[in-house]
Amino acid sequence: MKIIIKTVFLMMLGILFTFCSSYDFDQEQYKKEINLLSNSELVYDRQVANLKSSGDTIFIMASLSGSIPSDEAYNVGIMESDSLFHAYNKSNFDIEKDRYARKLPEECFVIPNMDMQIPAGQSQVKFPVYLQNLDKLSPDSIYVLDYKIDPEKTPFVNPKKQEVLLRLFFENEFATTQQNTFYNYTSSSVLTLDLNSPMVKRPTNANQVFPLNENSVRMLAGDETFDEYKTGLDKINKRSIMVTIGDKTPQNPLARFVTIEPYKTLDVVQMTPFEVYNN
Incomplete structure (x- = not known):
């Protein structure tokens, strides 16, 4: 009886090894697909470009999925697109076209x-994007890049992650567009711009600042405010200073x-530094 049991056990063990050797374990691994x-929401918004005069570099990143490293290289091609660009503006701003991203x-x-x-053996590649002439951009606008995988040059594309909208942010040493930056200040005196009833004030305030180039920021003069966004641009141009x-x-x-x-049209006279107001 013991001999029969041992024989049956060995036969079953042999069958099990046969199944294991013929089973394709690769089918249990995540598929190798290329994505951006x-x-x-197919938006990448974690890169902040520095406004230094020499320019800066950001990246479009393509990655390869899969549970185990690949033993072969994968070609990746990208091309410009606009579908996410239009969808982003429509979903965020609808008919308010003056607020659309650019x-x-x-x-x-x-x-x-x-x-x-x-x-081979790696899971990503970075496409460098060399930025330049960033001082020509407005800190009040949203800027994006829209790119997708070129299917004719790229095998095994993930159809759900084949396009990306890069939301760009900018910064210098003193301010950033990624989040609000405020400066506290005290002025000696300010004459309000109301022609009907001008007033002399000495405001102590926290003013939001925006990066313009490597060493400059923009802010509203005195204690002016943006108010409603539809009239904000006019106030920015008329009442802002560049520091x-x-x-x-x-x-x-x-x-x-x-x-x-002056940032645009405001008349500005910088006084000689004096006592506590020494720059």
Whole structure:
């Protein structure tokens, strides 16, 4: 009886090994598909470009899915698109077209290579986007890039993640468009711009600032406010100043030389630094 049981057990064990050797374990692994890195809404908004005069670099990132590393390289091609660009504006702003996001102007970026390769054993490749002339952009506008995978140059594309909308943010040492930046200040005196009843004030306020270029920010003069967005642009142009931050002062390394100029049409006269109002 024991001999019979042992024989049956060995036969079953042999059959099990036969099944295991013929079973394709690869079918249990996640499929190898190429996709563009984005969030659930196909937007990638985690890169902030520096406004330095020499330019900056951001990336469009393509990745390869799968449970185990690939033993072969995968070609990836990208091409410009606009479907997510239009969908983003429609879903966020509907008929308010003056608030629509804008595509980054061609003079402000270069993508040197639209065809790259994910090397064997790796899971991603980065397409560099070289940014330039960023001081020509408005800090009040939303800028995006819309790109998708080129199916003719890329095998095994994930159809749900084949396109990405890059939402661009900008920053310098003193402010960023990724989040609100406020400066506290105290002025000696301010004459309000109301021609009917001008008033002299000495406002102490927290004013929102916006990066313009490597060393400059924009803010509303005095205690002016933007009010309703439809009239905001006119107030920005008429009532804003540009503050350029220079080198550190030799007397106080915590202080910087500052130049105050009109942003657009506001008349500005910078007074000689005096006592507590020494720049």
